[in-house]
Amino acid sequence: MTDETLHPPDLDALLATRGLQVEGEGTGISGPLSRNVNLVGGLLGEAVAERHGPAMLELVERLRLLCRDAAQEENDARRDEAARLIAEQDVDTLRAVLRAFTTFFHLVNKAEQIEVARINRVREQRATADAPRPESIAEAIHLLARDGHDAAEVHALLARLDIQPTLTAHPTEARRRSILLRQGEVAAALDRLTDPRLTPSEADGLVAEVRNAISLLLATDEVRTRAVTVQDEVRHGLYFLATSIWRTVPRIHQDVREALRARFGADAVPAELPLFLRYRSWIGGDRDGNPGVTAELTQWTLAEHRRDALKLHRRTLNELRLLLSVSSAQVPVPAALGERAEALAEAVALPAATRASLTGEPYRLLLMAMMAAVDRLIAEEPMEYRAADFADDLRLIRDGLEAGGLGGVARDGLLPDALVQARTFGFHMAALDVRQHSRVHESAVGGLLRAAGVEDDYAKLDEAARVELLVRELGVPRPLRPIGAELPEDAAELLDTMAVIREAVAREPDSIGCYIISMTSTVSDVLEVLLLMKEAGLWRQVDGRIECPLDVVPLFETIADLDAAEERLDAMFGDPLYSRHLAARARGGKPFQEVMLGYSDSNKDGGYLMANWALHKAQGAIARVATRHGVEVRLFHGRGGTVGRGGGRANQAILAMPPESHNGGIRFTEQGEVISFRYALPAIARRHLEQIVHAQLVALARPVPEAAFMAPTRDGSRDLMQRIADAAMSAYRGLIDDPETWPFYLSATPIAHIAGLPLASRPVSRKGPGELDFEGLRAIPWVFSWTQTRYTIPGWYGLGSGLRAALDAGEGDELRRMAEGWPFFQALVADGRREMARARLPLARRYADLAVEAGASHAPHDRITAEFAEARAALREVSGEGAEQADTPVIARSIALRNPYTDVLNLAQIDLMRRWRALDEDARATPDGEALKQALFISLNGIAGAMQSTG
Structure with a gap:
């Protein structure tokens, strides 16, 4: 008997030639990911050879092997050889090398996203009602039911959820939209290549699509040739809102409905779920430090949001028109629906011929009238038709179908998704903050x-x-x-x-x-x-009585501000006039206040450990002062993409918050490359959002008293944490305030080139052009520059000094208890270890050498190296694990795969920085100088892709 089992195509066999030899199998990554990495690496090699000749491919491969061997053998002489080989190349050759490695990283990032989606599909296939997929909405509701919550109580918890991700442009995505589109084509083809039903010719066609997309990537400018405008940033945010976010929000609602049905039965699924997930944006509304955001620009942004939302709704209405071929001769139609269809058709002056053609099809008549109303709004013609009217019309259609015996159509598929989109996005897409x-x-x-x-x-x-x-x-x-x-x-x-x-x-x-x-x-x-x-x-x-249509939100950013947050809010809540304003903004009958916490400036001000502790304390303090004054508070977390700016897994951060701060409401910023990673694919977007919903439900349902948690039950643990944070901040400020550090920073990092990178509309410094000092430098370029050099100090520096102070005081057992039972401390250590695993001090030392050449001291590097060693030793004593490994095997394997290629980019960047410094101002203004500058920009972009972060 022949084997008729379907298998995915053999990707290696589909390569016309052997291109870049990636050797993904040797890094311990999964088989499917390894095959995809090898495929894109091979096709990239083919494209490089085709575009630049076999010698270029040979050079790229030689550099990769030298850096791979240097890492595997811990042989710095190999890196020296690679550095010499780079120094021998002209700028045009180096640009081609940088493009090859940069493109490789962006392709690997897409392959990893496809792998995440594949793993989640496999887990979903294997999940059962009693063993749901981990961190899914189904698991959250399963856990709630296991703990004794009935359907009504789960509904009440869902009604308390208020999750609002907020898109920002700090900084904007380093890649151009043209690059993102090509990378999306690669991702789509790679995903389809996993289908075991593909015929050989179909597989060949998909590989050809990947090959062509890669060739076009190499032929497309990686870096923008002009400065980014706020309009660019607005369109970038709208791209994701109008694609994956638009499609994913209804899927999250569907996941909740399915979980309720599976656990409690069909009767437990309401016609409409509470609106627990909505989006906001800062892009075009945030004018702090950005002179490009004016009243006129904000007005333009609101119009763009509205136009995109209306166009998407119109597309959905047309799909519904094609779907709902319901005849009144076959299905009874509620009188209210027919009357509304006629009234709206009259209001929009729907042509008589169109109305006649829809005789007996009242659903289509209503949908056509709705389309005409939306068309008028798009054309900015006078029309009294609001988002609430739009949603009500969709409800009328839903209820009519339900009453007519078409409940399945009403409850599942396009119509309920359209209603979720109408309620979530309205005619504004995402609420704009100012x-x-x-x-x-x-x-x-x-x-x-x-x-x-x-x-x-x-x-x-x-x-x-x-x-x-x-x-x-x-x-x-x-x-x-x-x-x-x-x-x-x-x-x-x-x-x-x-x-x-x-x-x-x-x-x-x-x-x-x-x-x-x-x-x-x-x-x-x-x-x-x-x-x-x-x-x-x-x-x-x-x-x-006070009337006001929007909330006023205080933002606390520095360590001092965070420490004083309770006192300042106490004064605000106690002010008679302001307390009346809060009452005017009441939610659920209680005065309402949103409070924003800044993760970026607090880290730059106090270092990684103190910033996290100050933020944690502030969250608990804010919850307590709000309770004293009877105010409902929602926390808004101003997180960045990196650990140094509050990045990391959002769901783990939620679970690590003080228990008293959990009330169901939460906002958090998502920016730049974080948006691109989380929302590039609908499957990734769904995973990201379901993890947040899961965490919010679980956190909201668990007991509020801190007695439920081990470490915080003892005042001594909090006192110890304060001493650790004080010691860590002392070490951090000792580095930052050292007079030798700023000259070292300016000479060792590419901050001067970051300042000129057409990456975002907001200047890197709060001061004037050319005025660059520590106080004026914004937190984002501060983090970006340390990440480029592989020091990554905003994400770990001070950890060693803080933990060592506790260990030397005989607090080792207490530290180990904290590491076992305190979610906040667990997340703090895990994130710090992850950033240490991403650091690469042998490469960073070469940036330090560059600083010494410019006359700076080597002492800051020595100080950083000593703190790194201290952190590694202390972490080993606390958790039994060193910082050589990231907190999860998947991340550790990803780092191992990336390191040799990232090293090449770093060595090239160092060489280019050295060449740039050798040029005088006149030489920098020549075409050769411009080519060198563009090569430096490509290196910044490449390392950002390799490290998966800008700032």
Whole structure:
């Protein structure tokens, strides 16, 4: 009997020639991933040879082998040989080498995403009702039921969930959209190549698609040739909102429905789930430090959001029109539906011929009328049709189908997905947040008060006098600005922005999310914003009752701000006027306040360990002060992509939060390459979101008292954690404040080139062009530059000194108990170990040598090396594991696969930096100088791809 079992195609056999020899099998990665890595490596080699000749492929392979052998043999002489070989090449050759390795990393990233999706499919296939897939929504609801929660209690928990991922452009994705599209084509083809039903010719065709996409990648500029604009960033965010996010949100709702049905039966599945997942964006609304974000730009952004949402809804309506060929002669149709269809058709002036052709098909008539209404909105023609009306019409269709015996069509498939999209995205796609720095508000209010003749020097008033003045002016109905009065530029721009907000919420209430105040420190900081809102007609008092359509959100960013968060919120909540404002923004009958926590500046200010501890303490303190004042609070986590900016697995971070801070509501930022990784493929997006929903449900259902957790039950553990954090911060500030460190940093890292990279619309420094110092440098380029050099210090530095201080004090047993039973400490150690595993000090030393050549001291490198060794030794004592390995085998294997290739990019970047420094200003302005600069930009992009992070 012949074997008729279907198997995926043999990818190795499909290669026309042997290209780049990746040797994925030798790194311990899975068979399917190894085959995909070998395939893309082989095809990349073919493309390199075809484009640049066999000699180029030979050079690429020679460099890879030298760096591989250097790593395997711990033989630095091999790296020296690779460095010499790089130094012998001209810039054009190095650009081609950099393009080859950069393209390889982006292809490997796609292969890894496909592997994650494959593993989840396999786990889902093997899952059962009693053993659901780990960290899935089904598992969360299974755990809730196991712990005694019935269907009603699970519904109540779902109703408390309020999850709002927030897209930002800090920095924007390092890759151009053209590159992302080609990489997406590769991913789609690789995914289809796993299908065992493929015929040989079909497999050949898919491999040809991958080959062609790779060839086009090599022929496409990797780095933008012009500066990034805010408009570019807005379109980039909308690309993901309109593709994978749009498709994935309904799938998450479907997962919840299926989990409820599996655990509690069909009767436990409501017609509509609570709206537990929504999206927001900062892109086009965040003006803090970005002069490109103006009132006009924000207005344009809102229009783009609206237009994209409407177009997507129209496409869905057309699909529903084709689907719902329901005849009133076959299925009874509720009178309300027929009446609504006729009324809307009349309102949009649907042509008589169209209406006649739909006689007896009321569902299609209603859908055609809805399409016509949406068309009018897209064309910006007058039309009273809001997102709420749109959703109500879809409900009418759903209920009619249900009543007509078509419940399956009503409950599953396109229609319920369309209703989820209508409720989630509305006509605004993602609510836009607006952010500005507190000092800008202070200046604008001062200018406004001066123009009104109320106060000539507001800035000189103390806090009590400011609050008294602001409260008084907020109680006066008349506007401050005299008719025709000239205002300072900052005040005029802010009032223009407030006017844009007013118009947006009047048209679509959900289009604006909130107003965020950077560096909030006093009650006057929030009252100043209320005064500006009042001036624009956004805030008012009517018969003692406050009316305001959006939340004002304080942002605490530095270590000092985080430590003082409880005291500052206590003052805000205790202010009579502001407490009335919170009551006006009530949720569920309780005054509501959102509070944002900054992960980037706190890390740059206090180092990895202190920043994490200060953030953890602040979350608990905020929850406690809110409880004292009877305020419902939602935490907004301003996380970055790297561990040094609060990155890592979002679900683990949720579970590590203080128990008292869990109330179902959470926001967190997602930016740059994080967006591209999490949302490039719908399967990855689904996994990311289901893990967050899982974590939120599990955390919300578990007991609030800290007695449920081992380490925090003892005051001594918290005291010990504070001592560890103090020692870690002391070590970190000792490095940062050392006068030798800043010259070393400027000379050893590519920060000067990062500043010129067309990567984001916001400048790298808060100060003027050319003014670069530690205080002015933003946290993102700070992290980016240390990551490029393989030091990765924002993600681990101070860990060794902190743990060693505790060990030397005889606290080893307590540390080990904390590592076993405290989710916060477990996540802290795991993330630090992961960043240490990504560090590569033998390569970093070569950047230090570059600094010494420029006249800087080698001492900072020695200090970093000593701290790394201390951290490794301390981690071994605490957990029995060294930092040679990441916290999971998958990550460790990924690092092992990437290291030889990343080393080549680092060696090339060092050589290019050395060449650049040898040029004078005139030489840098020549075509050869420009070519060298572009090569440096490619190296930055390549290492970002290899390390899977910019900042």
